[in-house]
């Protein structure tokens with residue numbers, strides 16, 4: 001168990017900036033997830049921590065000690081690979097024992113620790129199989145066992161579940177989290193799957209274009225996204241134009257006055273989650289105090305547990321709403337006028353320029 | 361980081377890269393540069409001159425050699441194309457019985473000792489050849505095998521497997537939809553072949569043709585044995601070297617440079633033409649084989665099997681003559697093992713030397729192939745690009761050139777301590793290294809880099825990770841590379857002829873000398889020994905290689 005401290009980390013490939021001034025702090029024992037779209041630099045950051053390549057500048061410290069001068073094989077961080085990277089010419093047991101042998105652990109201890117860890121990942125019965133006799137999920141368990149058996153200071157995982165099918169992914173996700181909790185091992189986990197990130201992490205660090213957008217517990221990320229990018233990438237968000245004068249702020253669509261909601265000057269946009277938007281057939285009255293926006297139906301898709309409604313406001317904004325299926329709504333033809341009702345509390349605001357920082 | 365700490369932190373693979381570059385600089389670049397420089401040296405005064413080149417391009421002796429080389433190389437390549445392309449087309453597009461047999465024979469022809477063809481044809485079609493004698497019986501005069509057309513014949517039959525195997529691979533990988541579309545658009549089968557199929561296999565055919573051309577230019581054994589006054593640049597270079605012995609081999613070197621320039625120009629020309637034609641196609645619709653009917657079917661089978669049998673004929677003749685009863689150089693009728701007795705009596709050195717040299721070279725080849733392929737595949741630096749490029753050089757430099765380079769660079773220099781045997785081993789190593797590197801590289805490209813990363817990540821130092829993870833995974837490639845290295849090293853003739861001395865004679869040299877002396881029984885027995893080693897290696901390659909045919913290209 002160890003804490004990780006990264007300061008001012010930069011990494012360039014040629015003149016492509018893959019990591020730009022990354023500063024973050026991972027508490028001991030935390031499950032820390034790097035989340036972001038493909039190409040945002042997650043893998044690069046993880047591999048820099050592992051020592052597979054050197055950063056251009058910046059520091060990485062584990063438990064306060066800089067690891068800059070340690071070559072990859074001395075860093076004592078263990079990695080679980082996206083493509084499993086199980087050694088095909090070694091049995092499951094030898095794969096798992098590999099790191100212990102490198103650490104010159106004695107034979108009897110290797111045997112007990114390997115047997116123990118294989119039980120933890122539920123592979124005890126397959127110890128003498130060769131990798132090609134295992135399924136993808138089983139191979140990834142070997143990858144995990146091989147990494148945790150050396151009791152590394154930090155466990156690194158690069159999209160370990162992304163090559164598995166959906167059902168297995170969800171099962172293994174829970175198992176990974178349980179094992180990590182039991183061992184209390186500091187973990188840096190990379191994924192582009194927001195659901196995975198939210199479900200597993202203590203802290204989610206959202207990255208975009210080699211820059212950290214926000215690092216916070218999952219609920220904070222979801223409820224109080226730091227900027228427009230996080231707001232759209234984690235869960236969806238609808239944006240509404242706001243018109244402001246010195247004295248007054250109103251929604252362009254529907255004209256509702258929202259002056260007291262905004263504690264900032266300058267141009268902003270309003271945002272709301274699809275599940276916070278209620279769609280009412282024309283003529284239905286909205287609950288007291290709700291903000292009302294009128295719109296027309298573009299498309300409705302009923303997907304079982306819920307329905308997704310795509311509507312367009314009078315000002316032309318595209319709005320997505322998600323709610324429990326309502327027969328009266330699902331039956332509405334295209335272009336039917338509807339009323340969108342939003343509780344003022346569910347509306348948040350972002351600066352309408354540059355990085356689109358959240359307005360408190 | 362200061363320069364000093366950087367040096368201390370220099371990782372394993374950087375050190376290996378430096379080692380590889382040093383070895384290549386010393387054993388490959390230096391001798392070649394030395395040869396290139398010698399071409400501009402006046403043998404008498406030691407000063408700088410263009411005179412050598414002026415001489416080569418003005419004196420008829422050299423000009424004829426130049427024309428002759430070009431003539432036999434071009435015609436030999438053309439001949440190889442004329443039988444290789446149809447053979448490939450038939451076996452790739454039609455059901456041909458005994459397909460594996462055909463490709464196995466073609467591969468055996470490819471790897472058989474290069475000069476065997478030449479002297480076996482003498483035994484068949486020479487002044488006292490059995491085919492000559494057979495026809496003479498009926499008063500028919502067969503054309504003599506000596507001279508240009510004999511060399512062209514041998515080249516054709518020796519080199520067609522390159523064209524055949526490359527074209528076949530390309531045809532098998534071609535999307536059938538192209539041909540279907542052409543047919544659908546109203547092309548006759550012949551139009552379809554010339555307008556669609558042929559252009560699409562052009563890259564493969566031209567690559568095969570370039571290999572033939574380069575090998576034909578560099579070939580020494582065939583014109584030396586069959587030439588009889590018809591001199592090519594390689595035989596001229598060799599005799600110039602012999603006559604300049606003691607002095608500076610400036611003329612030998614100048615002629616060699618011209619040979620090298622011809623090979624390189626041909627390669628550059630082909631690259632230029634190819635650059636404009638890149639056809640990528642996913643193999644979504646693999647070609648299906650048709651069944652040919654009636655007399656066409658018979659004719660096609662006769663052609664396919666006839667070609668490989670004729671090409672194998674020299675080998676069969678050689679093995680046959682090795683079992684003829686002899687008394688000294690004279691065949692006295694009937695069968696016997698005298699020739700084998702004689703090689704054990706007179707040439708045991710040649711056999712042991714050949715094995716020692718080839719095996720030592722193979723050990724070096726294997727070690728360096730592993731390291732070099734790792735640097736080429738896994739490290740993305742200017743140095744690894746340079747090494748990759750340098751691996752093409754030994755293909756292009758004729759054996760005579762590099763051997764003269766070795767003599768002039770290392771004889772009397774500090775490296776002379778390794779002796780002639782050592783120099784021969786180093787020479788075989790550097791000349792055959794590309795075979796090992798190519799095979800190992802293609803093996804390594806199929807191994808995910810995460811394998812080594814996982815090992816390092818789990819605490820294995822890079823060198824250790826390479827040994828216990830990478831090496832076992834690329835073992836098939838290493839083995840195939842080692843076998844190819846062995847086959848080509850043990851059959852090496854031209855550069856050995858320049859370097860060898862009394863104690864370092866090898867089987868190919870002994871065979872060459874025996875042929876010059878008319879000792880065909882002795883030559884046959886030694887050649888058979890070589891053929892058996894080669895055949896055993898080919899069999900092993902078949903066992904280990906993923907794609908048995910392309911492993912030999």
Ligand SMILES: Nc1ncnc2c1ncn2[C@@H]1O[C@H](COP(=O)(O)OP(=O)(O)O)[C@@H](O)[C@H]1O
Nearest residue numbers: 013016018036037038039040041042043044045
């Ligand atoms: N070896 C490399 N050479 C050049 N560019 C690279 C290399 N690896 C990654 N990149 C670039 O760096 C950026 C970040 O890549 P990566 O860390 O792999 O992203 P992620 O894992 O988030 O998908 C991308 O723009 C990618 O194209």
Ligand SMILES: [Mg+2]
Nearest residue numbers: 039042043044
């Ligand atoms: Mg990635």
